[in-house]
Amino acid sequence: MIQLYSRATPNGRKVAIALEECGLPYTVHPIDLSRKEQKTPDFLAMNPNGRIPVIVDDGATGGPVTVFESGAILVYLAETSGRLLPAHGVARVEALKWLFFGSSQVTHTAMQVHHMLRRKEAGEPHENLGTYVDELARLYGILDQVLGGREFLGGAEYSIADIASWTWVDRHEAHGVDVTPWPHLQDWFDRIRARPATQSGYDVPPRDDS
Numbered sequence: 733m734i735q736l737y738s739r740a741t742p743n744g745r746k747v748a749i750a751l752e753e754c755g756l757p758y759t760v761h762p763i764d765l766s767r768k769e770q771k772t773p774d775f776l777a778m779n780p781n782g783r784i785p786v787i788v789d790d791g792a793t794g795g796p797v798t799v800f801e802s803g804a805i806l807v808y809l810a811e812t813s814g815r816l817l818p819a820h821g822v823a824r825v826e827a828l829k830w831l832f833f834g835s836s837q838v839t840h841t842a843m844q845v846h847h848m849l850r851r852k853e854a855g856e857p858h859e860n861l862g863t864y865v866d867e868l869a870r871l872y873g874i875l876d877q878v879l880g881g882r883e884f885l886g887g888a889e890y891s892i893a894d895i896a897s898w899t900w901v902d903r904h905e906a907h908g909v910d911v912t913p914w915p916h917l918q919d920w921f922d923r924i925r926a927r928p929a930t931q932s933g934y935d936v937p938p939r940d941d942s
């Protein structure tokens with residue numbers, strides 16, 4: 733059984749949505765970030781970076797396996813289930829390429845915007861906020877460009893590459909990025925939002941704020 737230590741944030745949702753897509757059984761352990769549960773010694777023993785999400789697969793062959801970093805977890809779940817990542821060839825390379833783009837460029841640019849907006853809300857506007865919003869918009873333009881020629885980021889099949897970017901694109905309104913110039917991105921976003929696994933994984937674990 734997979735133990736999921738998480739919160740329903742964009743990075744946490746990636747893993748819950750992938751678990752639902754893959755049909756892997758899991759137990760959820762909610763982590764309250766406001767109470768710094770991600771910085772406790774027990775949590776740091778699983779992820780020295782002190783951030784969610786983390787999984788522990790206590791049924792893995794050869795003993796329990798602990799994985800942190802949402803992108804690495806997505807690869808682990810895909811390989812464990814044989815779903816959401818082509819096994820070999822160009823299709824696998826394409827999916828991995830866009831997985832890394834989502835896990836690095838999109839995720840970390842969106843996280844900067846998120847943190848700068850929170851500082852602005854707290855009365856400490858950051859001089860680089862506009863630059864990061866522009867950069868995030870540029871990245872969404874790139875996603876739109878690739879989605880103009882294929883149904884999903886990795887190609888014809890839905891994959892972990894899509895999940896890695898989708899949960900951040902989901903925050904575009906809050907981040908002040910207007911997606912109306914990008915019809916392919918909007919269509920892709922809506923199709924993934926409608927998937928049953930996206931809906932069942934979205935609020936895992938349930939939270940009472942936004």
Ligand SMILES: N[C@@H](CCC(=O)N[C@@H](CS)C(=O)NCC(=O)O)C(=O)O
Pocket residue numbers: 741742743744765770782783784785800801802803839
């Ligand atoms: N690169 C990491 C980022 C993880 C991350 O930043 N998680 C956030 C929630 S979305 C977190 O745990 N924040 C709490 C903190 O920084 O203490 C990943 O992709 O897993």
